[in-house]
Structures are given as C-alpha cells and as structure tokens.
Amino acid sequence: MTMPFSLPLTTLANAVPPVRVLPNNADGFQEIFFRTNGQTDSAVWTDGLFMLTFWFSTFFFVLLMGLLVYWCIIYRRRPGVPQKISPSHNTPLEILWTVVPSSGMLVIFFLGFQGYMDKLVPASGALQLEVTGFKWDWKVSYPDGTQTGQTVTLGGRNDIKVHALPEDTEVSLRLLSNDVIHAFWIPDFRMKMDVFPNRYTGYGFRTPVLGPEDDHPEGRYRDHWVFCAEYCGDLHSEMAAVLRVMPRADYEQWLKDQGSSGDPVIDGKRVYSSMCATCHTVNGAKNIGPSWMNLYGSTREFEDGTSQIADDNYIRESILNPNAKIVKGFQPQMTSYQGVINDTDIANVIAYMKSISEHVEQPAEGEGEGEAPASETDAEGEG
Numbered sequence: 001m002t003m004p005f006s007l008p009l010t011t012l013a014n015a016v017p018p019v020r021v022l023p024n025n026a027d028g029f030q031e032i033f034f035r036t037n038g039q040t041d042s043a044v045w046t047d048g049l050f051m052l053t054f055w056f057s058t059f060f061f062v063l064l065m066g067l068l069v070y071w072c073i074i075y076r077r078r079p080g081v082p083q084k085i086s087p088s089h090n091t092p093l094e095i096l097w098t099v100v101p102s103s104g105m106l107v108i109f110f111l112g113f114q115g116y117m118d119k120l121v122p123a124s125g126a127l128q129l130e131v132t133g134f135k136w137d138w139k140v141s142y143p144d145g146t147q148t149g150q151t152v153t154l155g156g157r158n159d160i161k162v163h164a165l166p167e168d169t170e171v172s173l174r175l176l177s178n179d180v181i182h183a184f185w186i187p188d189f190r191m192k193m194d195v196f197p198n199r200y201t202g203y204g205f206r207t208p209v210l211g212p213e214d215d216h217p218e219g220r221y222r223d224h225w226v227f228c229a230e231y232c233g234d235l236h237s238e239m240a241a242v243l244r245v246m247p248r249a250d251y252e253q254w255l256k257d258q259g260s261s262g263d264p265v266i267d268g269k270r271v272y273s274s275m276c277a278t279c280h281t282v283n284g285a286k287n288i289g290p291s292w293m294n295l296y297g298s299t300r301e302f303e304d305g306t307s308q309i310a311d312d313n314y315i316r317e318s319i320l321n322p323n324a325k326i327v328k329g330f331q332p333q334m335t336s337y338q339g340v341i342n343d344t345d346i347a348n349v350i351a352y353m354k355s356i357s358e359h360v361e362q363p364a365e366g367e368g369e370g371e372a373p374a375s376e377t378d379a380e381g382e383g
C-alpha cells in the first residue's frame with residue numbers, strides 16, 4: 001500500500017486569505033429582516049423600498065383593524081335600542097379610500113420597477129463575467145478566459161471557491177446552467193436570479209467601495225456569500241461560493257496568479273479543486289463519485305458487468321459523457337462537462353490523476369518541484 005496522497009490544497013498557490021463574511025450590522029429595525037445592511041447602492045435601494053412597503057402595509061393594517069374593532073364596539077346591538085338605517089354610500093369617502101391606497105401602491109410599483117431595471121440592465125462598459133451553475137458548484141469565467149476560483153477551507157469544507165472582484169466597479173453577470181435550474185443569490189447585494197440550461201439570464205451591480213474596516217492582517221478585501229436558491233439535488237445546500245471584493249491592483253494580480261503554472265499536474269489539481277472536488281476525493285474515500293486516488297491505470301468494474309483499464313480515453317469519456325460507463329456501486333449522478341471544461345484542462349486533469357496513482361511510475365524523488373504529489377513511497381511502491 002502507498003501513502004495517502006492528501007495534499008493540503010493551499011500548496012497549490014499562495015495561501016488564500018481566510019473568508020471574512022460581514023458581521024451582523026443591519027441598522028436598528030432592519031435587523032429583524034436583514035442580517036447585514038445592503039452592500040451595494042441598489043441593495044440599499046431595495047432595503048429602503050422593502051421598509052417603505054412594510055410601513056405602508058403596517059399603517060393600513062393598523063388603521064383598518066382599529067376602525068373595525070372600534071365600530072364593532074360602538075355600533076354593537078344593544079337591548080331596547082332600535083337598529084339604525086345605515087347610509088347606502090358616501091361618494092367622497094369612497095373616492096378617498098380608493099385613491100389614497102392605490103396611489104401608494106402605484107408609488108411602490110414604480111419605485112420597485114426602477115430598482116428592478118437598475119439591477120437587470122448592467123451599466124455600459126461593465127466587467128462581464130460568465131457564471132455557469134452545475135451540480136453542485138459555480139464556475140466563474142473572467143474576460144481573459146480565467147476560469148477557476150481559489151479554494152479555501154471553511155466550516156469543515158475544503159472546496160469553497162473564492163471569486164475575485166475589483167472594488168467600485170460595474171459588474172455584469174451572464175448566467176447559464178449546465179444541467180438543472182439553479183439560482184445565483186448574493187444576499188449582501190439583494191440579488192437573486194434563476195439560472196437555466198439553454199437560456200441566458202443575468203444582472204448587474206456596482207461593487208462596494210472598501211473602507212478602513214476592510215483592512216485585515218492578510219490584506220484588504222470584503223467577502224460576500226453566494227448561495228444557490230433553487231433546490232437542485234443532493235448537495236444543493238452546499239452550492240456556496242464567496243465573492244471577494246478587493247482593490248483593483250490586487251484583483252489584477254489575482255487574475256495573473258490564476259494563469260497556467262506551466263506544470264500540468266499543478267494546473268490539473270487546480271481544475272480538480274475548482275470543478276471536481278465536490279464529488280470526488282483524492283484520498284481514497286468514497287463520495288458521490290469514485291475517489292481519484294489510484295484510479296488512473298486501475299481496472300474499473302462497471303454496473304453492466306464489463307470492465308476496462310482507466311486510460312486517457314476512459315477519463316476523457318467519463319468527463320464528457322459520464323453516463324456511458326457507471327462504476328459498480330455508484331449512481332449515474334454526474335452530468336456532462338462538455339462545454340464546461342476545455343481540452344487543455346482535460347489533459348491537465350489526466351496528468352494530475354496520473355500523479356496520484358500507484359499504477360503510474362512516478363518521477364524519482366527530487367526530480368519534481370516539491371509540489372507534485374510524488375512521495376518517496378510511490379517510487380518504491382510502484383509495481
């Protein structure tokens with residue numbers, strides 16, 4: 001047996017600063033409804049409109065219920081008092097109680113419509129990001145083709161992805177699903193939109209301006225949660241990510257750091273962390289899908305009774321057409337990554353899988369850069 005190939009994910013790139021979500025900071029009464037204050041101008045607008053609607057409704061509720069109770073009491077039937085004949089109508093009063101609440105609702109409609117259009121129509125020249133939802137994660141593509149987020153450990157999970165955004169910048173998201181319906185929800189920005197297969201949706205926002213409270217020992221940034229808000233299967237509740245707003249210079253450096261490392265194994269591990277770690281382990285443990293540890297080169301037994309050695313073509317087929325062969329003991333849960341992963345990244349993934357398989361001869365010690373997961377036991381345990 002060989003040693004488990006569990007590398008800390010942070011050996012990939014520089015350690016990613018920890019996630020720091022905003023503390024509960026909603027103002028006074030708003031705290032009943034919101035954990036934090038809206039973090040963009042349009043979110044502040046949304047909160048204001050929500051509170052306006054709330055107080056408008058509260059005012060009429062109290063007024064109407066109060067009058068109802070009051071009149072029930074003063075006009076109740078009393079013994080010996082004959083029933084009064086009530087007026088059939090009162091035109092000025094009826095106009096008043098129709099026009100006043102209707103005008104209020106019209107105001108709410110137009111303010112709401114304005115806020116909705118403000119979110120739906122991105123500003124011209126906005127930073128265009130492509131967001132792909134898939135079971136069960138988000139992929140964010142930047143204009144330069146950068147695809148992956150940096151992975152951090154949080155709350156016992158080691159596959160939370162951080163996606164960088166420059167501060168004080170108009171951003172436009174184009175949303176598409178690779179499988180079922182998801183919803184891209186950024187609670188701090190008060191934005192939520194369904195994500196469909198075969199149909200683009202999207203919205204835009206201006207990222208917040210950072211302040212002194214965003215200076216941390218590890219750098220200057222502010223984190224915002226992203227959740228999936230449309231029930232989409234087993235791990236729906238874990239379909240979370242983090243948007244990290246940072247100074248523009250840091251953002252540009254971050255984009256550079258995401259580029260190819262020049263080593264297919266390291267790049268492949270990055271793809272793994274970004275797209276595959278939710279369902280596949282690399283330490284031998286069973287998850288939604290088979291573990292990648294010692295997978296490459298092994299004999300795969302399938303549900304239909306056939307078997308095959310896991311070679312490059314098998315890996316490629318399993319990524320692009322996962323239901324072609326179902327490994328014994330697993331469900332056909334994976335959806336195709338056609339269009340999600342490119343050929344270079346498939347090659348990188350294969351290189352990474354080879355590096356964590358005892359069925360492949362590993363480079364001798366000292367040959368690698370120290371980051372390739374070739375340990376001393378691999379070389380001698382190879383057979």
Ligand SMILES: [Cu+2]
Pocket residue numbers: 133181182183228229230231232236239
């Ligand atoms: Cu989802």
